[in-house]
Amino acid sequence: MIALPGNLALQILRESSDGSWTYSIDSGIKHQKELSAVCWNENGQRLMTFCVDKIFKLWNYHTKELIQYCNYGQVILNIKYSPSEKVFGFVNVNGLFGYWGEHERSEDFKRETPKILKKPSTSKKLAIESDIEEELNEIDRYLEEEQSNQNQKPLNQIKEETVDQENFDFDIPENSEAENKETPMIQKEENPSVSKMIPMQNLSIEDKPEKAFEMEFEKKPHKVSKQYDILDFPPQPILYSSSTTLNKNRRFLCWNLVGTIALRNEIDYSAIDIDFTNKSFHSGILLKDIYGISMATMNEKGIVLASRAEEVREDEYEDDLKDETRKFSHIIFRPLNYQLEEKKEWVHALPKGENADAVAIGNNWFAVITDLHLIRIFNFKGIETKFLCLEKPLVCAAGYENLLAIVYHDAPPFLGCQCLKLRVIDLESNKNIYHDSLPITPNTTLTWFGFSDGGMIFTQDSLGTLRGLAGFQEWYPLHVAKDDKKHTRLWMIGVHEYNFIGVLLDKDDLEPSAYSRPPVKSMKIKFPFITEEDYYNKKSVDILKKQIIITHEKFRNQTWLEHKLTREKNDNLYYYSENILDKREIQGAEDNIEKSIVDLFQDCVLNQDFEKALILASTLKSLKSLNVCLFICSKNNIPNLAQKIQSFIEVHYESLHLIY
Numbered sequence: 218m219i220a221l222p223g224n225l226a227l228q229i230l231r232e233s234s235d236g237s238w239t240y241s242i243d244s245g246i247k248h249q250k251e252l253s254a255v256c257w258n259e260n261g262q263r264l265m266t267f268c269v270d271k272i273f274k275l276w277n278y279h280t281k282e283l284i285q286y287c288n289y290g291q292v293i294l295n296i297k298y299s300p301s302e303k304v305f306g307f308v309n310v311n312g313l314f315g316y317w318g319e320h321e322r323s324e325d326f327k328r329e330t331p332k333i334l335k336k337p338s339t340s341k342k343l344a345i346e347s348d349i350e351e352e353l354n355e356i357d358r359y360l361e362e363e364q365s366n367q368n369q370k371p372l373n374q375i376k377e378e379t380v381d382q383e384n385f386d387f388d389i390p391e392n393s394e395a396e397n398k399e400t401p402m403i404q405k406e407e408n409p410s411v412s413k414m415i416p417m418q419n420l421s422i423e424d425k426p427e428k429a430f431e432m433e434f435e436k437k438p439h440k441v442s443k444q445y446d447i448l449d450f451p452p453q454p455i456l457y458s459s460s461t462t463l464n465k466n467r468r469f470l471c472w473n474l475v476g477t478i479a480l481r482n483e484i485d486y487s488a489i490d491i492d493f494t495n496k497s498f499h500s501g502i503l504l505k506d507i508y509g510i511s512m513a514t515m516n517e518k519g520i521v522l523a524s525r526a527e528e529v530r531e532d533e534y535e536d537d538l539k540d541e542t543r544k545f546s547h548i549i550f551r552p553l554n555y556q557l558e559e560k561k562e563w564v565h566a567l568p569k570g571e572n573a574d575a576v577a578i579g580n581n582w583f584a585v586i587t588d589l590h591l592i593r594i595f596n597f598k599g600i601e602t603k604f605l606c607l608e609k610p611l612v613c614a615a616g617y618e619n620l621l622a623i624v625y626h627d628a629p630p631f632l633g634c635q636c637l638k639l640r641v642i643d644l645e646s647n648k649n650i651y652h653d654s655l656p657i658t659p660n661t662t663l664t665w666f667g668f669s670d671g672g673m674i675f676t677q678d679s680l681g682t683l684r685g686l687a688g689f690q691e692w693y694p695l696h697v698a699k700d701d702k703k704h705t706r707l708w709m710i711g712v713h714e715y716n717f718i719g720v721l722l723d724k725d726d727l728e729p730s731a732y733s734r735p736p737v738k739s740m741k742i743k744f745p746f747i748t749e750e751d752y753y754n755k756k757s758v759d760i761l762k763k764q765i766i767i768t769h770e771k772f773r774n775q776t777w778l779e780h781k782l783t784r785e786k787n788d789n790l791y792y793y794s795e796n797i798l799d800k801r802e803i804q805g806a807e808d809n810i811e812k813s814i815v816d817l818f819q820d821c822v823l824n825q826d827f828e829k830a831l832i833l834a835s836t837l838k839s840l841k842s843l844n845v846c847l848f849i850c851s852k853n854n855i856p857n858l859a860q861k862i863q864s865f866i867e868v869h870y871e872s873l874h875l876i877y
Contacts, residue, residue: 220264222252227266245281245466245482248272249528256296256305265296265305265317273317275305280465287317450630450660453637455574456613457512458665459710467731470513470522474670474711474718478513478520479731480506489513491520492734498789499553508547508564514576514583514616515553517789519597521583522549523573546572548585552597554789563599577616580790582644584621586611592623594644603644612637617668618777618793619645624655624666634659641674641689651689658682669712670793672777673769677709683717687765688772697745707740715766716741756817763810770798770806811842819849827858834862840870 221228226247231239248268256265257278264278271292275285293307304316459472466482476493487506493499498517508524515521527543546567567573567587575586585593586607594603612624621642628636634657641651657663658678665677674686681698696717698706707719708729717740720729729735742765744758780794798806814833821830834846843866850859 218261220255220257222255222266224251225249227252227255227264243281246276246278248274254293254296254307256298258298258303258305259300265298267293267296267307275317282464450633452610452626452630453612453635453662455611456624456663456666457575458613458615458667459708460512461728461731464731469729469731470510471515472710473515473667474713475515475517477734478515478522480510489522491515502551504551507542508549509543510549512573512576514578516578516616518554518580519550519552519578519583521576521578522551523547523576523585525572526567526569542566545569546587548573548576548595550583550595550597550599565595565599574611575614577614577621579616579621579644580618582616582619584614584616586614586623592621594621603647605642608640609638612663613666615667615674617672618780618790619643620650620668620672622666622668622674624663627654632659635662637663639674639686651686656684656692665709667709667711669715671714671769671796672773672793673712673715675712675717677707681706683709685765688768690768693765694745695742696740697743707738710737713739715762756813756820760810760813760817763806763813767803767806767810770803773797774799774803807838811837811839815842815845815849818846822849822853822855822858827855830858831861835865840866 218232219230221230224242227243229241229243231241233239246264246266248266248270250268250270252266253269254267257263258265261278263284264276266274266276267289269292271289273285273287273289274283276282277284289309291309291311293309296305296307298305299316302316304318306314306316308314457470459469461469463480463482468480469477470480470489471478474494476491479490479492481488481490487509489502489504489506489510491502491504493501502520504522508522509527510522510524512524513520513522524543524547526546548565548567549562550564551562567585570589571591572588573585574588577584577586582594582596582602585595587593590607590609590611592603592605592607593601594605596602607623607625610626612626614621614623616622621644623640623642624637625640626636627638630636637655637657639651639653639655640649642648643650655663655676657676658680661678661680661682663676664679665675668674674689675695676684681696682694683696685693685695687693706722706724707717708722709717709719711718718737719740720735721738722729742762744761746754746758774797777794778797778799780790781797781799784791784794814837818830818833821827821833830846834843837843837846843862846862847859850856850862
């Protein structure tokens with residue numbers, strides 16, 4: 218079997234038993250531009266590919282799984298494999314040799330930038346003597362561009378050795394470690410734009426790979442700490458919450474509380490498998506993927522699928538035979554409670570040159586955010602009802618009821634921290650109900666963003682920290698993962714009744730497998746207090762949790778209470794509003810919080826911790842509760858504490874009187 222470059226996908230020549238050869242194209246291994254060099258390892262398990270856009274990719278040939286990738290930044294002439302050293306070697310157009318170690322797939326995605334070894338004494342003509350004339354012209358063109366854009370280190374500073382290009386092998390000498398000490402400076406001088414590797418869990422396979430490599434930064438010569446490594450931290454790529462990368466031709470496009478949307482690539486076709494958590498709600502759906510679906514979302518009302526347009530290459534003969542549908546970005550909507558007079562499914566094609574970047578769905582609408590920074594709002598009948606603009610590059614989007622939440626880049630990363638901003642739009646009033654910065658742990662990226670089943674926004678970063686926006690007023694850290702590789706990590710699916718729902722991953726896993734649906738676990742809110750977990754602290758944590766929940770329940774009451782009164786039981790979103798608290802229930806919940814604070818106040822008085830008792834009394838909001846505290850002080854003969862509480866009542870009497 219022979220692997221051939223020269224196409225976007227890998228070309229294969231196979232010899233049959235009768236001595237004849239058959240030609241085929243392996244679409245599972247491809248680049249965005251033509252392959253210029255390919256090489257197998259000794260057992261045919263690993264395949265290294267390089268394309269004219271200067272990108273290396275290492276594949277598991279049998280599973281078609283992308284193991285590693287790197288933007289090298291220069292054109293190479295050929296790739297060879299050294300069985301003795303287990304490395305892929307290559308030579309670039311400047312006559313420099315380099316190697317890349319062969320690694321098994323590791324879930325922490327440790328990667329190596331190709332390393333330059335030494336310069337051969339042979340001239341460029343000898344190095345490419347066996348190449349065809351067309352490749353010579355292409356190499357000269359790239360050399361002219363490189364020389365005009367870069368100040369290269371003089372090659373006469375590098376030790377010259379004679380190397381036979383025809384019998385090229387990478388037997389690294391024992392003292393290669395000493396030689397390599399000088400090579401990093403050559404690498405930086407020769408190619409200052411080598412990009413930092415970006416974790417694959419933050420990239421959609423269907424997204425254009427070149428986006429990952431466009432984000433290139435020059436390393437600082439003296440690195441003080443990660444916090445101050447400004448230029449070396451890439452911007453957050455577009456996030457598709459609860460989606461996975463392509464593994465063995467399968468991936469989750471979306472997994473939320475409603476169900477899963479999975480992409481399955483077979484030899485002759487691609488399919489979309491849709492499964493529901495509640496089997497009695499809807500039976501599974503199987504759709505044929507003719508558009509190249511790359512993103513999806515759904516709720517109880519419907520399913521939204523979207524694709525990006527495939528790159529049109531007018532110089533390729535195959536483009537004349539391509540299906541025209543894949544030259545446009547498409548939006549597909551399938552309702553889950555459609556009426557007989559309505560269409561079961563409809564499709565829209567975006568204008569030429571415009572691609573969908575993200576989709577979100579609400580109670581009677583869905584949104585498509587495009588790469589032209591446009592926000593297109595559709596109703597479920599396929600009519601475009603609104604047309605908004607996005608200020609800056611998109612990160613992710615989510616929808617709930619009448620709210621559309623969009624996260625975007627407010628500025629480049631600063632001091633190792635993503636500068637993200639959250640905009641929440643009320644599509645009924647066309648007003649922003651929240652427009653402010655989104656908190657995130659330094660040196661991390663956003664890995665999950667979405668609404669809970671009660672309409673509260675939650676986020677998770679790559680360190681595992683979970684945050685919540687209570688009542689669209691204040692962010693709270695609700696869980697901080699331990700920085701210990703022995704502990705499991707929660708791969709988020711959604712938030713149900715203020716509990717985090719997801720899949721617990723082993724320490725070496727980055728995402729669940731799309732071949733089988735792993736068991737789902739629930740995790741409670743856990744505040745990152747560092748104080749000792751005594752009785753007082755546990756009671757305080759319980760009170761804080763109730764206060765955060767009641768803050769959001771007040772927002773739900775003000776925003777969606779009418780849905781509780783008007784929404785019928787056969788509405789698929791009925792359960793969204795059936796548990797909304799009315800004013801009497803909210804008042805009862807607040808009274809319970811006040812009672813818990815008074816109980817804790819009494820415990821502090823009995824333990825003679827008067828400072829904590831005074832702090833607790835100052836958090837009370839009703840005059841009735843403060844009078845109870847005065848009674849406790851009088852009963853236990855603590856006049857000084859009683860006098861301070863009385864002074865607090867006099868200062869805040871007006872506001873307390875209104876609450877009483």
